[in-house]
Every structure is written in structure tokens, then in C-alpha cells.
Amino acid sequence: MLTFQQFEIKNLSLKNRVVMPPMCTYSSDDSGYIEDFHYAHYIARALGGVGLIIQEATSVEKRGRISGNDLGLWEDSQIEKSKELVKNVKKYGSKIAIQLAHAGRKCGVKTEDIISCSAIDFGDDYKIAREMTKKDIDEVIKAFKLSTRRALEADYDAIEIHAAHGYLIHQFLSPISNHRTDEYGGCLTNRVRFLKQILLSVREEWPENRPIILRVSASDYVSDGINIYMMKDIINEIKELIDIVHVSSGGLVLAPINIFPGYQVKFAEYLKNETGLPTIAVGLITNIDQVEEILGNERADLVALGRELLRNPNWILNNAISHNVKIEYPSQYIRAYK
Numbered sequence: 149m150l151t152f153q154q155f156e157i158k159n160l161s162l163k164n165r166v167v168m169p170p171m172c173t174y175s176s177d178d179s180g181y182i183e184d185f186h187y188a189h190y191i192a193r194a195l196g197g198v199g200l201i202i203q204e205a206t207s208v209e210k211r212g213r214i215s216g217n218d219l220g221l222w223e224d225s226q227i228e229k230s231k232e233l234v235k236n237v238k239k240y241g242s243k244i245a246i247q248l249a250h251a252g253r254k255c256g257v258k259t260e261d262i263i264s265c266s267a268i269d270f271g272d273d274y275k276i277a278r279e280m281t282k283k284d285i286d287e288v289i290k291a292f293k294l295s296t297r298r299a300l301e302a303d304y305d306a307i308e309i310h311a312a313h314g315y316l317i318h319q320f321l322s323p324i325s326n327h328r329t330d331e332y333g334g335c336l337t338n339r340v341r342f343l344k345q346i347l348l349s350v351r352e353e354w355p356e357n358r359p360i361i362l363r364v365s366a367s368d369y370v371s372d373g374i375n376i377y378m379m380k381d382i383i384n385e386i387k388e389l390i391d392i393v394h395v396s397s398g399g400l401v402l403a404p405i406n407i408f409p410g411y412q413v414k415f416a417e418y419l420k421n422e423t424g425l426p427t428i429a430v431g432l433i434t435n436i437d438q439v440e441e442i443l444g445n446e447r448a449d450l451v452a453l454g455r456e457l458l459r460n461p462n463w464i465l466n467n468a469i470s471h472n473v474k475i476e477y478p479s480q481y482i483r484a485y486k
């Protein structure tokens with residue numbers, strides 16, 4: 149079955165096509181450190197046979213957190229526990245990426261300096277953001293670079309840059325949230341500049357043979373916002389700097405979304421065809437028939453199962469046995485799969 153086929157990109161070799169997408173667990177504290185919960189949570193999915201685990205949004209700056217319980221990689225003291233997590237996830241057979249993130253105006257930590265490209269709030273529960281100066285922009289770009297250096301020290305297999313769901317990079321990309329009049333606002337090339345500079349600085353630290361994934365929201369679901377055609381143009385501006393596109397949608401403004409099984413797959417398919425880059429499809433994908441259809445019709449290269457893997461960490465193992473596919477089971481569990 150296609151689900152269980154290997155996937156190779158650069159030096160990264162995945163044993164199957166199933167990805168655990170980043171999902172915040174809000175289980176750290178003000179330190180941003182990885183806690184016991186995170187080891188249990190991620191190692192369980194490694195034992196369950198997931199090809200690629202993408203660690204939840206991990207902030208590059210304290211003021212970039214979504215909550216006071218986010219993970220962080222904004223200082224060197226956070227490397228050690230990341231290293232331990234990476235070592236163990238790999239030991240149990242998965243590959244692991246880290247999602248590097250900055251919340252911008254969606255920072256929910258009331259004591260932090262809330263920044264964005266423009267002085268607009270996300271909604272009534274959020275403070276009006278302070279418009280970033282050129283110095284702020286340089287600081288955030290440097291924070292992504294330094295976090296990348298730390299991620300390399302911890303030995304993650306890939307980096308995912310979070311440019312989706314209405315967080316800081318998405319705020320720069322969308323004409324709805326970016327009202328700047330300098331070289332970071334206005335035309336598409338200007339709105340992409342911040343992302344491009346982040347990717348360039350990340351690339352300076354991240355070895356050429358390890359992949360960089362870009363997570364995007366392919367639609368803001370409102371007129372004047374990002375739509376799939378604009379997202380294609382955005383990606384084509386920076387496609388030499390990334391290796392895989394992880395295609396989600398929404399999150400910039402509160403807009404109604406018509407949700408159904410596989411509702412974002414069409415975006416992954418379009419971006420795969422129009423940019424030539426491999427894509428990860430995600431969104432209400434729960435059963436193996438959906439995964440086979442997406443891979444078989446070449447609509448995406450990898451498929452992420454989020455909430456389904458929260459419900460069922462052994463999704464891969466259980467599907468392999470029920471479809472008579474030979475895979476390597478963890479030695480401790482072999483008697484359950486005979």
C-alpha cells in the first residue's frame with residue numbers, strides 16, 4: 149500500500165507517508181522547556197510507527213508565544229531537553245522535525261510586548277499590536293536563525309517554519325493584516341520579504357542536506373485576503389529556499405470555513421502542481437482509504453493526521469495488521485500483532 153511506502157528527500161528518509169502535524173499541547177511553563185508529558189506524548193507516536201513527527205509550535209522568542217505554556221527554543225538552556233527528545237523519538241523509529249513559530253499579534257501572554265507588521269489586533273480578547281520597527285524585524289529574523297542553530301544542535305531531522313494560521317509570518321503575508329507602507333508592505337514581493345529574509349537566515353544555519361518545510365494557510369476565506377492563487381505566487385517567490393509545503397488554511401481572521409473530510413487536500417494538490425514542490429496534505433483525514441486516494445492520485449506526497457493520531461497513536465500499526473502489510477513492530481508489542 150502507498151501509505152507504507154518510503155519517502156526520501158535530501159538526507160531524510162521516512163519509512164512511511166504518515167506525518168503527525170504540529171499540535172500545541174500547552175504543557176510547558178514559563179521556561180518553555182520540554183516536560184515529561186512531551187516525552188511520553190511524542191515517543192508514543194514514534195512507537196506507534198509514525199513516519200515523521202513534527203513537534204508542536206515552538207517559539208523563537210518569549211514574546212512570540214501563543215500562551216504561557218508553549219515550548220520554546222529562544223535560549224541555549226532549552227537545547228538539552230530537545231536533544232533528549234530527539235534522541236528518543238529516533239531510537240523508536242520515527243524522524244522528527246520542529247515547528248519554529250512566532251505568534252505576533254496572536255500572542256496570548258498579556259505581559260508580553262505584542263508585535264505585528266501593523267498595529268491591528270486579532271480580536272477583542274487580544275491587545276492591539278505594536279507596529280514592528282525595522283529593529284524589531286531584524287530581531288525576529290535573528291531569533292529564527294538562532295533557534296535554527298539550536299535545533300541543529302538538538303539534531304532535528306527537519307525544520308518547519310510556521311507561516312500559517314494567522315501567526316506573525318502569515319500576518320506579513322496577508323494584505324488584510326499587513327498595512328505597511330515600507331518595503332515590507334504593499335505588493336506581494338514586499339509582503340513576502342520578511343518570510344524570505346527568515347528563510348535566508350535559517351538556511352545559513354541549517355545544512356543544505358536537511359529539509360525545510362514551510363507551513364502555509366492557502367486561504368484566508370475572505371475576499372481581499374490570501375487565496376490559493378496568491379499563495380502559489382507567494383511560494384514561487386521563495387521556492388528555492390524550501391523543500392516541502394505543508395498545506396493548511398485559515399486562522400488569520402474569524403471567518404466561516406466549510407469543513408468536511410479532506411477539505412484542504414485540493415489546496416495541497418494545486419500547490420504541488422503549480423510550484424513543483426512536494427506537499428503534505430492535512431485536515432480531517434482519518435482513515436487509510438483517504439490516505440491511499442490522496443497518494444494514489446498524486447494529490448500530495450505525505451499525509452498528516454492530527455487529531456486522529458491523538459485518538460489513536462497506533463494508527464499505523466493497527467492499519468498495517470488489518471491490511472496484511474508487513475512492517476516492523478516494536479519488539480515489545482510483537483505479541484499483540486501476531
Ligand SMILES: Cc1cc2nc3c(=O)[nH]c(=O)nc-3n(C[C@H](O)[C@H](O)[C@H](O)COP(=O)(O)O)c2cc1C
Binds near residue numbers: 171313363452
Ligand atoms: C490541539 C491542536 C493543536 C494544534 N497546534 C498546532 C500547532 O502548534 N501548529 C500548527 O501549525 N498547527 C496546529 N494545529 C493544527 C494541526 O496541525 C492540523 O492542521 C489540524 O488539526 C487539522 O488536522 P486534523 O483534522 O487531522 O486534526 C493544532 C491542532 C490541534 C487540534
